[in-house]
Amino acid sequence: MTAPRAPQQTFLEIAKNIEKVMRGQSAAIRKLLAALAGGGHVLLEDFPGTGKTTLAKALAKSIGAKFNRVQFTPDLLPSDILGVSIFDQKAQAFRFHEGPVFTNILLADEVNRASPRTQSALLEAMGEGQVSVDGTTSRLAELFFVISTQNPVEFHGTYPLPEAQMDRFMLQFSPGYVAPEIExxxxxxxxxxxxxxxxxxCVSLDDVLALRRNCREVRLSPELKRYIIDIVGATRGAKGVKLGASPRASLSLMKAAQAAALLDGRDFVAPEHVQEMAVAAVAHRLSLDPQARFSGLTGQAVVERIVKSLKSPA
Amino acid sequence: MSAPPFLLGAALLFWAQQTGLWLAAVPMAAVIEGSRLMSRRWEFSREDFNRVGDLCTVLFAALVVYLYLTREMLRALTAVLAWIPLSTFPLIAAQNLSSQGRLGLGALFWSLRRGASGLVLQSIDISYPYFTLCILSAGAANVRTPVFYAGMFVLCAWGLWRFRPVARPAWAWATLVLAAGVLGYAGQAGLMTLQVSLEKAAMNAVFGGGEVPMDPYQTRTAIGSIGAIQQSGDIALRVRAEGKPPGLLRTASYNHYANAQWFAREPGFRPAAPGTQAASWVLSASAPSRSVVVTASWPKGEGLLALPLDAARVDGLPAGALALNRLGAVKASDAPGALAYRVELSPGAVRDAPPDAFDLEVPKQEAAALRSLAAELKLDGSKTGPSVAAVERFFAENFRYTIYQREKSPEPLGDFLLKSRAGHCEYFATATVLLLRSAGIPARYAGGYSVQEYSRLEKAFVVRQRHAHAWTLAWVDGAWRDVDTTPLSWPEIEQGRASRLEPLSDMVSMLRLRVSLWRWRAAASTGRGRGPLAWLLLLALAGWFFWKASALFKASRSAPGEFAALPAPSGVDSEFYLIEERLEKSGLGRRPWEAPAAWVERIASDLGASRTEPLRLLLSLHYRYRFDPEGISGEERKALRTGSRDWLSAAGGLECRKS
Amino acid sequence: MTLDRLRHVQMMAYSCVRYWLGRRWTPAGRLVIGALAGSAVLGFDTAQSMAFQSFTFLLSLLLLAFLSNLKFRPKLAVARGLPRLATAGEPFPYSASLVNLGSEPLRGLSFIEEVEDPRPSYEQYRALKELPGDNWLERVTGYGRWLALVARKRIVAELEKSLPDLLPGQGCELSIELVPSRRGMLRLRSVSLARPDAMGLFNAISRQEAAQDVVVLPKRYPAPRLELSGNRRYQPGGVSLSSRVGDSQEFMALRDYRPGDPLRRIHWKSWAKTGKPVVKEYEDEYFVRHALVLDTFAAPGAEGVFEEAVSVAASFACSLLTQESLLDLLFVGDKAYCFTAGRGQGGPETLLEVLACAEICSDKPFSELGASVASRRESLSGCLCVLLAFDDQRRELVRRLRSLGVPVVAAVVSDPLLLSDETCAAEGLHRLEPGRIAEGLAGMARAR
Structure with a gap:
């Protein structure tokens, strides 16, 4: 077995590998890897055809992990995701046929197309790390990383994810269209x-698990913890926000900032890491006042405004 | 837009310097500027502001009443304008002492009091409008020295300085303001001359026909102007005398005739000597024998005194100045609007100057005719008395009186003497003067009033405009004498033109006179007796207001700031902060919400690679010092310190840009 | 006739002067103009007062300010990040980024957002008769009508903000907040830069085209959740009507396996019990579909009532759609329109955007609305009518719908004087008073 790599080395290799396939998306790749290292899940929201599937596939291939893709449709049943107990005639017993969720990296495409029943089945699996079907409980893999995608809600035929469920995703970001030269x-x-x-x-599964462990060890000064709490706390009283971010948001932001610091080769978190990850970690958890939403206010705008209004630790 | 410190105080002092109202200005300036020094502020609600507005209205009304009682109308108006800063002072004081620092609009406009919530602007800062008011009121004081322009220029420039856009250079501002000052000064001189020439042109256009009223300032009167005055039946004077009153009261005399106009050439006004008592004037040094009381009204506060020929002294005339001219006209200025003055008569009193060359001039046009007429009448310059009698007889026998009609003939005098032999008093007077002059007897043309009518209602002789009269002054036996050649029936003929309503208008006129006299007598004799009453009223009002409002005044409390206890951050003595300050001065400062790393990347292009690289290294050391819970090692700490110092000394080349 | 023309000309001139004073002259400049007017009045007689000296000085100041600031041609790139939607009465913030493309630094400038000219044309001005709320002065000068027409057209007032210093090549971000006063299409036309002169009195203006639009949605009130007691009607096409992919998923019954059935439909538990493959059958979709009927036939002079009705419709569009049903918005514009939302057909935004641009219909008969609703009665589970009055035509519409078996909730936006409480109780209506809509809606919730 090769010597364990330095965490930053792991990161750089994966990033370089993915960059071969996804050009001009370094910020998105950084956030994706931060979520991977932080042990959370990712929600990509973008227009069709911007490379979300390619990104997930590239990541899976780079770390040599098992990859499954589920295309969510309105008639998708929870059993289609989690698995079903099939009656084996020969054995005269029910055999649990595992669903696509039993994998390392799961790409849940267009998750807002499925009915709420199906959506909650997936989200529960993400949250619990195990699946209970017909009385049997099966644990999911240790590295279980879900990349969900959804189209922006103005397209027809969608069931937007309930805001309470959005909390389960550590980060939400949009790859976006690239610059013309890169296209x-x-x-x-x-x-x-x-x-x-x-x-x-280019790296093995164990390297990624080591990465996760190292991420938890990145140091955080009390001042920066306070800064994170201030950012998340400010969302609770912000104008146009019905329900602010929960303490889960602070945890996610902390983990993401730790991962970002690790990506930069530091062993402690600096203020710019918190600022970099703030929008991705917090914006999607805000429940906006419908009036404010119709006024064009977005969670992203709220968080950006908050970051600009707080004094950065320096 | 609030005024800069001390600007309002300076404006008030300037106002005081122009109007002389130091007693009011100094406390007002003290309150306005003093409020800047003290930190206590009062809570003013909308109702409080409205009350202040009402107080100002009350003050203004009281001011108008006070000034009307103590001054005559026109002067009162200008005085009101000059006193306005005093009456609007409560508004600015309320604004400065309130915690809002602005005045609710309901205080200024009643229509906005009814809860107009749709209005965008609910409150206004009246510092600058008040400043403007002070300057304009200072102007209303009409002190005609360059001090006003200079003071106004300095104060306006001071006030404008605040609005200067900081992006523009100060020299541009100074140039423009100075240029405006110069241009304004040239402009104001031009404006004055423009107004004078406009007035002259207007006068010529309106009065070009020659109907200039008898007026020694203009020093001319046209034939027909007295006739124009005679068309009205209004009472001009009232005369009370023991026994028979003097028949003729003269207001002015003239010595030069040309183009159907009489001019007073070289009148030479000199001030009359004040008498021993107040409001007493001496016209000529003679012992008075009897007195006559004349009641006159002068709306403008100045006018000519109607005096008999032998007036020696005038009492009871509280005028600012009395001027006397060589031709016997007496002008009073700065006088009350209505008064009764006592004239002490003394036979042989002479206030007119002796005759000179003007008094013998005869115009060329009429000279020949007059000389022949004089010869015909056998007038002899040496025998003045009989000559005058002859002239009087001549006119009495051959001429008759007609009411004044506008003549269009080119030679009115010639027509009068030779053809029509009928005319009104001005023709008679003019003809007499010229006739006497052509006989070698000095004569002057006199204008004034004739005392004819006794009114039982008023128990005095009333002199109407109808009784305006012109006659001759002849130098007989070394003294001036009234010579009146107009047929004696002329008052009855003029009476025929009286309107039927005359008794009614006389009654009204009497009442108005009584009111005027009461007003002016009170002001004159008791020395502004009404004044203290007005002041008392004012004080009472102010006291009531403050008593009512003091119950509502409360000191505003400032909300205590709430600061949660933060954990004491580590590494606050990092030298990196010095670098931050240095870059702040160069205009490359870090924005408060910017993380230091992002800031360094942002200014990298401005700093240049040579400075940015070491800065990045210092930043990572600084970060470890500040944000690493495990702390910084000793060498790294030293490296941070020395590195920062080196960087700072090397950064001397960075210019200090004002951002 | 000519009096109106005169009034129109006068109001145009007045608004031009006001615009010129407000745009071209800074507050300090306006103060100086006011002082100039004061000194002109007081210093009219140069012999009586010295105020004429301040008149000439102030006049020189203004003239020099004007002459020194005539040429101003900056080069600037402007990009606005506008939201797509806004709501009437609610402020919406956005940021504008400006970059100085010229070679001169730009210091001390103001940034002005220009909107389209809200002044009415002569025809529009003439068409509006007197308003009842004016006092005599407003009637004589025609000012009240002018103000009303301007308020109708103007969605947002112009905005001025001061810019930070921009060196050549430097950019900055301005955060701006606009408050639209009414619904409609907000068209931002151009952007102006104002530079004051050296004394800070007169502005030089440079204008740049930058057209962008924002849809301003109608103002919404908190609306009660209505339970339109309706049956679930058969909606042909099922969920596939709303989602376009796949079969519906309401499980209804089990039946024997037929060759060709997809494997995922097999009910494994039944197979275990019976030993034969059994397939789940899904029923066709039945769900609730409501109609929101908006009455656009407003009498002239009742524009305010119509605006309130649109707000009521918008409020209900939001509240009804949070439940699991389809909502059809029916109204008559230049033709009979029907917009559907809910259950994947789109959210409330679609209906709100439609309502933002709804206008009064003045050329069609009321019967078109009745026909449009009646033609859909088969699929409707319930109907919410927002009416502007309750005359015979409207009474007939409500009665007809009720007789066809469609439960109708009728909300009439009307003054209490025109619609008495007894009529409301008798006909089963809810009256909403203009100006007190929120209370009326709360009353509706209580009545249920």
């Missing part, structure tokens, strides 16, 4: 074949 490079890359086909694993 040209994408065309050149995929002219003959898709680069993802040639992608190989």
């Amino acid at each position: 040209v490079d994408i065309l050149s890359d995929q002219q003959t074949k898709h680069p993802i086909d040639g992608l190989a694993a």
Whole structure:
């Protein structure tokens, strides 16, 4: 077995690998890896065709993990995700047929297309780390990382995720469209074949688990803890916000900031890491006043405003 | 927009300097500027502001009443304008002493008191409007020296300085303001001359026909102006005398005739000597024998005294100044609007100057005719008395009186003497003067009033406008004498023009006179007796207001700040902060919400690579010092300290930009 | 006739002067103009008062300020980050980023958002008769009508903000907050920069085109949750009507397996029991579909009532859609419109955006609305009518719907003087008073 890599080394390798396939998305890749290292799940919200699936596949391939993809449709049943007990005629017994959720990296595509019943089945599995079907409980893999995607809600045929459930995602971000020059490079890359086909694993699963452990060990000064609490606390009284972020948000922000610091090779968190991850970790947990929502206010705007209004520790 | 410190105080002192109201201005300035020094403020609700507005209205009304009682109308108006800062003082005081620092609009406009919540602007800062008011009131004091312009310029420049956009250079501001000052000064001189020429043109346009009223300031009167005055039946004077009153009261005399107009050439006004008592004036040094009381009204506070020829002294005339001219006109200025003055008569009193060359001039146009007429009448310059008698007889026998009609003939005098032999008093007077002059007897043209009518209602002789009269002054036997050649029937003829309502208008006129006299007598004799009453009223009002409002005044409390106890941060003595301050001065400061690393990346291009690299290293040391719970090692601490100092000394090249 | 023309000309001139004073002159400049007017009045006679000297001085100040500040041509790139939607009466913040593209630093400037001209044309001015709320002065000068027309067109007042210093090439972010006063399409036309002169009295203006639009949604009140007692009606097409993919999922019954049935439909527990494959059958979709009917036939002069009715409809659109049902918005504009929302057809935003631009219908008969509603009665579980009055036509509509078996909740936005309590009780109506809508809606909730 090779010597355990330095955590930053792990990060850089994975990032470089993914960059071969996803150009011009370094910020998104950084956040994705931060969530992976922090032990949370990710929600990508973006228009169709911006490379969400490619991103998830590239990540899975880079770390040599099991990858499953579920396309959510309105008629999807919870059993289609979690699994079903099938009656084996020969054995005259019920056999649990595992659903796609039993994997390392799960890409739940267009999660807002499914009915709320199905959505909650997935979210419970994410939260609990285990699945109970017909009385039997099965644990999920140790590295269980869900990348959910959803279209922005103005498209028809969607059931938006309930805001209380959004809390289960550690980070939400949007890859977005890339700059035109980079889009040209994408065309050149995929002219003959898709680069993802040639992608190989560069780190092992154990490296990623070590990464997670190292992430928890990154140090955080009381001042920065206070800064995180201030940011999250400010969302509770912000204008236009019906329900602010919960303490789970502070935990997620802390973990994400630790991961970001680790990515930069530091062993302690600096203020810019907190600021970098604040929007991704907090914005999607805010429940906005419908009036404010119709006035164009977004959770992202609220968090950005809060960060700009608080004095940064320096 | 609040005024800069001491601007309002300075404006008030300037106002005091112009109007002389130091007693009012100094306390007002003290209150306004003093409120800046003290920190106590009162809570003013909307109702309180409305009450202050009402107080100002009350003050203003009281001021108007007071000034009307103690001054005549026009002066009262200008005085009101000059006193306005005093009556609006409560508003500015309330604003400065209130915790809001602004005045609710309901105090200024009644229509806005009814809870107009739709109005965007609910309160206003009246410092600058009050400042403007002070300056304009100072102008109303009409002190005609350059001090006003200079003071106004300095104060306005001071007031404008606050609005200067900081982005523009100060020299541009100074240049523009100075240029405006110069331009304004040139402009105001131009404006004055413009007004004078406009007035002259207007006068010429309106009065070009020659109907200029008898007026020694203009020093001319046209034939027909007295006739114009005679068309009215209003009472001009009232005369009371023991026994028979003097027949003629003269207001002015003239010595030069040209173009159907009489001019007073070289009148030479000199001030009359004040007498031993107050409001007493000496016109000529002679012992008075009897006296006559004349009641006159002068709306403008100045006018000509109607006096008999032998007036020696005038009593009971509280005028600012009395001026006397060589031709016997006496002008009073700064006088009450209505008064009764006593004239002491003394036979042989002479206030007119002896005759000179003007008094023998005869215009060329009429000279020949007059000389022949004089010869015909056998007038002899040496025998003045009989000559005058001859002239009187001539006119009495051959001429008759007609009411004044506008003549259009080119030679009115010639027509009068030779053709029509009928005219009104001005023709008679003019003809007499010229005739006497052509005989070598000095004569002057006199204008005034004739005392004819006794009114039982008023128990005095009333002199109406109808009784305006012109006659001659002839130099007979070394003294001036009234010579009146107008046919004696002329008052009856003029009476025929009286309107039927005359008794009624006489009654009204009498009442008005009584009111005026009472007002002015009270003011004159008791030395502003009404004044203290007005002041008392004012004080009472102010006292009531403050008593009512003091119950509502409360000192505003400032909310205590709540600060939760924060854990004491570590590493606050890092030298990196010095670098931050240095960069702040160069305009590259870190924004409060910016994380230091992001800030360094932002200013990297401005700093240049050579300075940014060491800065990044210092930043990571600083970070470890501040945010690493395990703390910083000794060498790293030293490296931070020395590195910062080195960086600072190397950063001397960074210019200090004002951001 | 000509009197109106005169009034219109006069109001246009007055608004031009006011605009010029407000835009071209700074507050300090306006103060100086006011002082100039005061000194002109007081210093009219140069012999009586010295105020004429301040007149000439102030006039020189203004002239020099004007002459020294004529040329101003900055180069600036402006980009606004506007939200797509806003709500009437609620402030919406956005940020504008400006970059100085010129070679001169820009210091001490003000940034002005210009909106389209809200002044009415002569035809519009003439068309509006007197308003009942005016006092005599407003009637004589025609000022009250002018104000009302301007308020109708103007959605937001212009906004001025001071810019920080911008060196060549530097950019900045301005955060701006606008408050729209009524619903509609907010068109931001252009952006102006104002530079005061060296004395701070007169502004030089440079204008730049930057057109962007924001939809301002109607003001909404908290609306009660209505229970329109309706049956679930058969909606042909089921959930696939609303979601376009897949079968519906209401489990109804079990039946024997037929070849061709998908494996996922097998009911394993039954197979275990019976030994034969058994398949779950899904029923066709039945759910609730409501209609929200908006009466757009307002009498002239009742624009305020119509605005309140739109707000009521918008409030209900939000509250009804939070329940699991479809909502059809029916109203008549230049034709009979029907917009559907709910259950995946789109959220309340679609209906609100439609309501933001709803206008009064003046050329169609009322019967078109009745026909539109009646044609849909088969699929409707309930109907909420927002009416502007209760005359015979409307009474007939409500009665017809009720007789067809459609439960109707009728809310009439009307003054109490026009619609008595007895009529409301007799006909089963809810009256909402303009100006006190929130209370009326709360009353509706209590009555249920």
